[in-house]
Amino acid sequence: MAETTFGNATQVLEPFRGIKKVTLEEYFTSGHRTCQGCESALVMKLMVKAAGPRTIVLGSTGCMYVANTTYYTTPWVVPWMHTQLGSSGSAALGTAAGLKALMRKGKMKAEPINVIAFCGDGGGADMGLGAISATLTHKEYNSLILLYDNESYANTDIQLSGLTPYGAHTTFSPPGKVHRLIHKRWKKNVAGLMAAGHPECRYVATVCASYAVEMMNKVRRALTIGGPTFIHSLDPCPKGWDYDPMLSHELGELAIETGIFPLYEVEDGVVKYYGKTKAIVDGRPRKPVREYLLKQGRFAHFTEEDLGYFQEKVDEQWEKWEIPGVVPFRKLDAAQAALNVK
Ligand SMILES: Cc1ncc(C[n+]2csc(CCOP(=O)(O)OP(=O)(O)O)c2C)c(N)n1
Numbered sequence: 189m190a191e192t193t194f195g196n197a198t199q200v201l202e203p204f205r206g207i208k209k210v211t212l213e214e215y216f217t218s219g220h221r222t223c224q225g226c227e228s229a230l231v232m233k234l235m236v237k238a239a240g241p242r243t244i245v246l247g248s249t250g251c252m253y254v255a256n257t258t259y260y261t262t263p264w265v266v267p268w269m270h271t272q273l274g275s276s277g278s279a280a281l282g283t284a285a286g287l288k289a290l291m292r293k294g295k296m297k298a299e300p301i302n303v304i305a306f307c308g309d310g311g312g313a314d315m316g317l318g319a320i321s322a323t324l325t326h327k328e329y330n331s332l333i334l335l336y337d338n339e340s341y342a343n344t345d346i347q348l349s350g351l352t353p354y355g356a357h358t359t360f361s362p363p364g365k366v367h368r369l370i371h372k373r374w375k376k377n378v379a380g381l382m383a384a385g386h387p388e389c390r391y392v393a394t395v396c397a398s399y400a401v402e403m404m405n406k407v408r409r410a411l412t413i414g415g416p417t418f419i420h421s422l423d424p425c426p427k428g429w430d431y432d433p434m435l436s437h438e439l440g441e442l443a444i445e446t447g448i449f450p451l452y453e454v455e456d457g458v459v460k461y462y463g464k465t466k467a468i469v470d471g472r473p474r475k476p477v478r479e480y481l482l483k484q485g486r487f488a489h490f491t492e493e494d495l496g497y498f499q500e501k502v503d504e505q506w507e508k509w510e511i512p513g514v515v516p517f518r519k520l521d522a523a524q525a526a527l528n529v530k
């Protein structure tokens with residue numbers, strides 16, 4: 189058991205040192221009806237495998253609720269509960285607080301139980317942002333909120349969310365003859381927002397299931413460090429992104445190699461890059477974004493101009509951001525900074 193600074197015991201989940209050390213037990217098994225190649229289903233499986241059996245999972249409405257709970261079947265082996273679309277944060281906080289109260293009153297055995305709430309990008313980055321933000325200020329309760337980002341409101345037929353990439357074809361942004369691009373907003377930087385805006389939150393990370401061991405180890409770290417923690421997972425979605433399901437793994441890799449989705453963690457305010465993102469930070473060239481975008485039908489209408497704009501925006505996050513790929517404040521040179529001091 190790990191005693192955190194504020195007296196909340198957590199389970200000590202040491203990192204898996206390589207794929208051969210990963211435990212065999214599964215806590216998300218057969219019984220779900222997600223699409224072939226669904227990375228979000230893989231994220232659920234890896235998330236709870238990393239957490240282990242003494243875990244409660246809470247899930248807001250979306251593909252990972254609906255497709256996982258067809259009448260009389262469920263893949264969850266651990267206790268789980270559905271919560272309203274914008275309520276992953278409230279469910280996490282309420283469950284953690286409820287467990288703590290029951291243990292304090294002696295109504296249940298005192299032991300560290302992992303509380304994980306998952307939400308989609310619609311439920312988490314749009315509708316439920318306020319509740320997640322509130323939860324991340326409550327350092328006295330241990331919970332992990334995992335946002336699985338398939339970049340649309342997938343369950344209701346691929347509507348545009350605040351995390352849908354620029355220009356993508358969704359049912360709310362179909363390319364037309366008059367307007368080729370309907371969606372012209374750049375994606376929210378949700379992990380950076382959580383890390384920069386919540387000083388009591390000791391752990392924020394980004395993950396992609398193409399890098400499964402690293403992903404599970406970040407889940408284990410979040411649960412061990414305790415307090416409220418947040419992980420953002422980028423999940424290729426064959427239906428919404430319009431590609432052959434066999435490409436899910438490759439698309440996850442390309443999102444990282446092009447620099448579109450950086451893999452990092454922020455623990456107690458210290459940024460650490462991972463894998464191919466670390467190689468990029470150390471100077472390895474990024475792959476052109478077109479290699480990622482043009483494998484997906486949702487960008488099939490892109491012209492060279494659109495590809496160029498997308499590339500420029502990604503270049504900017506590596507070349508101009510104060511903390512590349514993480515925090516989007518602009519760097520000022522020393523002279524300019526001095527002039528700005530009132
Ligand atoms: C308050 C509310 N509005 C709308 C809906 C309908 N609805 C159910 S699932 C869903 C999509 C959720 O999208 P996201 O959170 O990204 O999860 P995904 O379906 O992509 O897995 C919507 C709009 C709802 N259940 N509750």
Ligand code: SF4
Binds near residue numbers: 224251425
């Ligand atoms: S629509 Fe996408 S997220 Fe939903 S089950 Fe299918 S592949 Fe998974």
Ligand SMILES: [Mg+2]
Binds near residue numbers: 250308309337342
């Ligand atoms: Mg979604």
